[in-house]
Amino acid sequence: MSQSTHLDQVTIRFAGDSGDGMQLTGTQFTNTTAMVGNDISTLPDYPAEIRAPAGTLFGVSGFQLQFSSHEIHTPGDQVDVLVAMNPAALKVNLQHLKDNGIIIANADAFTMRNLKLAGYEQNPLEDGSLEGFQLFAVPISTLTREALVDVAMGARDKDRSKNFFALGITYWMFSRPLEVTLKWIEEKFSGKPELIDANKKALNAGYSYALSTEVFTTTYTVEKASTASGTYRKITGNEAVSLGLIVAAHKAGRPLFLGGYPITPASDILHNLAKYRHYDVKTFQAEDEIAGVGAAIGASYSGALGVTASSGPGIALKSEFIGYAVMTEIPLVVINVQRGGPSTGLPTKTEQADLFQAFYGRNGEAPLPIVAAKSPADCFQTALEAAHMAIKFATPVFLLTDGYLANGAEPWLIPDVADIAEIREPLAQPGEEYLPYKRDRQTLARTLAVPGTEGLEHRLGGLEKEDLTGNVSYDPENHHRMIHLRQEKVEKVADFIPPPDFSGAQEGNLLIISWGSTFGTVFSALEEVKKQGREVSWMHLRWINPLPEMLGRLIGNFKNVLVPEINAGQLVKIIRSEYLVDAKGFDRVRGLPLQTHELVEEISSYFEEKK
Amino acid sequence: MSTIETLEQKELKYTKEDFISDQEVRWCPGCGDYSILAQMRRLLPELGVKKENVVFVSGIGCSSRFPYYMDTYGLHGIHGRAPALASGIKLANPDLTVFIITGDGDSLSIGGNHFIHLCRRNIDVTVLLFNNRIYGLTKGQYSPTSERGKITKSSPYGSLEEPFNPVKMALAAGATFVARSMDRDPKHLEATLLEAARHKGTSFVEIYQNCNIFNDGAFEKYTNIKTRFDNVLYLKNDWEYRFGKENDKHLFWDGFRFRVEEWKEQEKPLLHTPEEMPVSMEFALAELSERDEFPVPVGVFRKRQAATYDALLTKQIEEVKKSKGQGDLQKLLEAGNTWKVD
Numbered sequence: 020m021s022q023s024t025h026l027d028q029v030t031i032r033f034a035g036d037s038g039d040g041m042q043l044t045g046t047q048f049t050n051t052t053a054m055v056g057n058d059i060s061t062l063p064d065y066p067a068e069i070r071a072p073a074g075t076l077f078g079v080s081g082f083q084l085q086f087s088s089h090e091i092h093t094p095g096d097q098v099d100v101l102v103a104m105n106p107a108a109l110k111v112n113l114q115h116l117k118d119n120g121i122i123i124a125n126a127d128a129f130t131m132r133n134l135k136l137a138g139y140e141q142n143p144l145e146d147g148s149l150e151g152f153q154l155f156a157v158p159i160s161t162l163t164r165e166a167l168v169d170v171a172m173g174a175r176d177k178d179r180s181k182n183f184f185a186l187g188i189t190y191w192m193f194s195r196p197l198e199v200t201l202k203w204i205e206e207k208f209s210g211k212p213e214l215i216d217a218n219k220k221a222l223n224a225g226y227s228y229a230l231s232t233e234v235f236t237t238t239y240t241v242e243k244a245s246t247a248s249g250t251y252r253k254i255t256g257n258e259a260v261s262l263g264l265i266v267a268a269h270k271a272g273r274p275l276f277l278g279g280y281p282i283t284p285a286s287d288i289l290h291n292l293a294k295y296r297h298y299d300v301k302t303f304q305a306e307d308e309i310a311g312v313g314a315a316i317g318a319s320y321s322g323a324l325g326v327t328a329s330s331g332p333g334i335a336l337k338s339e340f341i342g343y344a345v346m347t348e349i350p351l352v353v354i355n356v357q358r359g360g361p362s363t364g365l366p367t368k369t370e371q372a373d374l375f376q377a378f379y380g381r382n383g384e385a386p387l388p389i390v391a392a393k394s395p396a397d398c399f400q401t402a403l404e405a406a407h408m409a410i411k412f413a414t415p416v417f418l419l420t421d422g423y424l425a426n427g428a429e430p431w432l433i434p435d436v437a438d439i440a441e442i443r444e445p446l447a448q449p450g451e452e453y454l455p456y457k458r459d460r461q462t463l464a465r466t467l468a469v470p471g472t473e474g475l476e477h478r479l480g481g482l483e484k485e486d487l488t489g490n491v492s493y494d495p496e497n498h499h500r501m502i503h504l505r506q507e508k509v510e511k512v513a514d515f516i517p518p519p520d521f522s523g524a525q526e527g528n529l530l531i532i533s534w535g536s537t538f539g540t541v542f543s544a545l546e547e548v549k550k551q552g553r554e555v556s557w558m559h560l561r562w563i564n565p566l567p568e569m570l571g572r573l574i575g576n577f578k579n580v581l582v583p584e585i586n587a588g589q590l591v592k593i594i595r596s597e598y599l600v601d602a603k604g605f606d607r608v609r610g611l612p613l614q615t616h617e618l619v620e621e622i623s624s625y626f627e628e629k630k
Numbered sequence: 631m632s633t634i635e636t637l638e639q640k641e642l643k644y645t646k647e648d649f650i651s652d653q654e655v656r657w658c659p660g661c662g663d664y665s666i667l668a669q670m671r672r673l674l675p676e677l678g679v680k681k682e683n684v685v686f687v688s689g690i691g692c693s694s695r696f697p698y699y700m701d702t703y704g705l706h707g708i709h710g711r712a713p714a715l716a717s718g719i720k721l722a723n724p725d726l727t728v729f730i731i732t733g734d735g736d737s738l739s740i741g742g743n744h745f746i747h748l749c750r751r752n753i754d755v756t757v758l759l760f761n762n763r764i765y766g767l768t769k770g771q772y773s774p775t776s777e778r779g780k781i782t783k784s785s786p787y788g789s790l791e792e793p794f795n796p797v798k799m800a801l802a803a804g805a806t807f808v809a810r811s812m813d814r815d816p817k818h819l820e821a822t823l824l825e826a827a828r829h830k831g832t833s834f835v836e837i838y839q840n841c842n843i844f845n846d847g848a849f850e851k852y853t854n855i856k857t858r859f860d861n862v863l864y865l866k867n868d869w870e871y872r873f874g875k876e877n878d879k880h881l882f883w884d885g886f887r888f889r890v891e892e893w894k895e896q897e898k899p900l901l902h903t904p905e906e907m908p909v910s911m912e913f914a915l916a917e918l919s920e921r922d923e924f925p926v927p928v929g930v931f932r933k934r935q936a937a938t939y940d941a942l943l944t945k946q947i948e949e950v951k952k953s954k955g956q957g958d959l960q961k962l963l964e965a966g967n968t969w970k971v972d
Binding site for chain 2: 050053054056199243246247248249250251252253262265266269274276278295296297298299301303305306307309310311312313314315316317318319320321322323325339340343347433434435436469470471472473474475476477478479480481482490491
């Protein structure tokens with residue numbers, strides 16, 4: 020008989036060949052765990068190659084998630100449980116495993132050939148090198164084939180169900196129900212009864228194997244997290260962005276138009292939105308990134324909410340058109356799901372190195388508002404805000420997310436649509452005297468007149484505009500005035516956005532300033548630091564341009580300012596130049612989220628010695 | 631379009647003056663662009679669409695200043711990208727009548743990719759390509775339609791490149807209406823543009839346009855009244871391929887290619903039928919402009935009915951709404967597996 024142990028939080032990592040279905044397995048574990056009521060945070064970590072050669076180190080695909088009975092914000096630094104479907108997966112991921120952590124390995128995959136591919140001289144499952152870990156070497160392939168003995172399919176096809184067997188083991192181990200995955204299998208493989216049968220059998224067999232053999236001695240339970248009441252779902256960043264845009268368009272009374280081009284890791288936004296024709300969503304897969312943003316600007320000009328979504332290399336191509344939207348003052352939402360750079364860089368990995376690109380990546384003086392999401396679910400709210408400000412201020416707005424937020428998932432408290440504010444910005448009406456560049460006093464935004472409106476015919480373009488009329492003007496003083504009007508307009512956004520997240524005292528030894536997806540790591544690091552009795556203040560920026568007025572008031576009250584980022588120091592340079600303070604950066608640019616313990620060490624160093 | 635709207639439109643009483651904007655035209659005196667502008671202002675009252683529903687979109691270049699001079703809606707875009715803007719405009723509001731004004735450099739060099747994809751999608755817009763075979767606004771470099779050997783500032787020893795044939799490109803890319811006309815044949819130009827504007831789908835008109843500053847006389851052979859009839863073949867529906875001052879010559883189709891022959895009355899002469907010609911003949915006709923021994927065809931090369939992208943998109947939205955129902959936002963947010971916390 021097994022014993023049951025309560026745990027507060029668990030980090031599990033599924034790893035295997037990129038063809039082994041690890042992303043699917045991890046996603047199923049996540050869905051089930053979310054339904055059980057735990058808080059979750061996930062990190063899909065996969066190679067750019069779709070099917071890298073089997074068994075190789077660079078072909079290893081991983082999916083990590085942390086789940087907990089309390090609030091968590093990161094997918095965890097080190098893992099408690101590693102599921103390794105082959106030697107390469109073990110080799111690549113062992114470094115992440117905690118001392119005395121659990122390894123569930125597919126013993127069948129530890130063949131001479133695979134061991135050699137992974138660079139093992141001897142079989143680590145047998146040579147004692149994994150002492151110090153709890154090793155469960157399970158012949159998963161053999162057991163899966165045995166479980167599927169009655170299913171009419173070839174051995175190779177049967178092997179493809181082995182990830183469900185492994186999933187079954189982990190479901191038993193962590194006391195998860197099978198229903199969510201069983202139902203998903205039925206829907207996913209609808210019309211293919213032999214696949215439904217095989218995958219269900221494999222899942223059940225894995226569960227029963229763990230239950231009935233005496234190999235596993237302990238099951239673990241993680242209690243429900245106590246969170247705010249309401250209806251929840253699991254959501255990834257790219258899903259949340261898509262939903263936020265649809266809701267924003269409806270709240271603005273405009274059809275949503277996405278001009279896009281496939282690019283990792285942003286393509287899912289295009290895929291998601293393409294499904295929602297019945298929500299008046301028009302998606303346009305353009306011939307290139309440039310045409311994608313151009314069509315979005317054209318659509319906005321004719322009264323839609325124009326959006327384009329891409330990643331760094333695509334944004335580089337779009338930059339001339341983004342500058343055009345700054346000049347013509349047409350609403351536009353530009354989403355950059357940041358990935359590792361420069362150039363093609365690390366397409367499937369996360370990074371925050373496109374902040375400068377968003378700030379400065381255009382010719383001429385071309386300021387625009389920039390907002391960044393802090394978590395997968397927060398992508399919904401930031402998409403709403405980005406669209407709202409784009410329409411309110413007749414300007415392109417950058418929404419920065421990243422690969423980790425885009426593919427990572429967490430529970431989302433679903434809002435009531437009725438509670439979300441309308442985005443009603445008046446358009447010019449027939450009969451009005453219309454000056455295309457006459458500005459609203461409060462916002463400095465110009466009023467738009469869309470084609471089809473009688474009597475308001477006018478021409479816009481990328482040439483400098485005369486103030487008020489919008490006619491082409493080469494007048495030197497007018498140019499100077501327009502440069503500053505466009506800048507001031509962006510600064511006015513500060514009057515209409517929520518304040519940044521701030522915690523801690525208004526003065527002290529250390530202020531941390533962060534933005535984007537490092538939110539979770541900073542949150543977790545500060546929990547640790549607080550346990551050590553140290554006082555740290557923290558401001559997490561949501562809108563990075565304009566910077567919050569509050570930051571200017573507070574920043575001088577701190578002896579030290581630390582800016583952790585997944586880049587070589589971008590926000591920190593902006594902070595230093597903006598406020599003339601000796602802010603220090605902390606960076607680890609590895610294509611992965613920052614690790615909590617590293618940041619804890621860095622923060623601690625500000626208290627241990629006079630820095 | 632509903633019948634009622636069509637009736638209303640018949641009552642629109644515009645004149646060409648209604649389409650003149652308050653902006654001073656700033657092309658060089660003698661530029662061929664003036665003629666194209668004049669024909670456009672003349673044909674719009676005939677087209678019968680409300681002027682607030684007309685949008686001119688352009689890229690960069692001399693021709694691309696065009697929208698500023700029309701009292702309609704207009705976007706002067708960025709270099710080569712007018713098709714991108716125009717696609718978004720038309721797809722967001724299919725009721726608009728959208729014109730793209732572009733040049734040989736704008737549409738065939740920097741914007742070549744957008745141009746071919748626009749044609750391929752058959753979005754219902756009308757493209758006017760002002761072909762003067764030179765970069766004018768940047769002061770005289772060879773363009774993708776300049777002839778090989780052309781001496782310009784950027785090719786002092788002669789250009790090494792074969793030119794594009796815009797008509798052939800548009801045909802190959804799948805435009806459903808393809809025509810050619812000339813700035814110095816205003817009647818033909820107006821009629822061709824009107825037919826292009828009325829066509830549903832991507833309509834493409836190459837306009838031979840004289841740049842009297844950097845490439846003067848490039849089309850003189852075709853536009854000069856003395857030489858025109860021996861060097862131009864006017865394509866007309868259901869008309870033999872006859873040309874020459876006395877219509878004394880014609881193109882004979884031997885099943886593979888054209889030959890120039892003296893015209894003789896024939897029992898079953900080959901007639902021009904742009905609505906149903908085989909592709910091989912369309913291309914054979916288009917190719918003639920590249921060969922000195924043949925007249926240059928002007929007029930309509932192709933005019934085919936085909937579903938437009940914008941209409942298909944509208945239809946798809948209606949169909950999805952019919953099968954799934956108009957989307958409910960709250961249901962959208964609550965889709966998939968949800969759980970309640972009390």
